[in-house]
Amino acid sequence: MALPVSSKVFIGLFVGGAVFYLVSTSSGEGVLDYIFVDKVVDNPAMYSGRMIKVHGTVVPGTVKQKKGEAGDYTFDIEREGRRLPVHFTSMVPDTFAEGGEVILTGELQDGRFESEEMAAKCPSKYEERPSADPSKSGR
Structure with a gap:
């Protein structure tokens, strides 16, 4: 049994409206610039x-x-010779270390980055160590 055209149009408009609503209300949340x-x-x-x-x-x-x-820390992070002071107000992960890479979530306020969320890169123990013998470089 086929649906009448008016029912198909209604269903199409309803589904389209629901999709539009979901996209318009959720696209601003949860996606942060990296x-x-x-x-x-x-x-x-x-x-x-x-x-x-x-x-x-x-x-x-x-x-x-x-x-x-x-969980109340201050430190600087850098890249390419540019530094940014950080105020971090939570517990640091076990992998947090001086000289280590971090990804912080927060806001820049008056020249300082205020953050409560951090991901720290695992130590370099998993990276290949340089060999004295160039033939064993793995490349």
């Missing part, structure tokens, strides 16, 4: 006050934890 720290430092006005993900390397010697406060 930017390397040098781009943020070069153009702070573009990223200030927006939730973004920033990727950089923790500058050795800059990590400080506020006394008596678990």
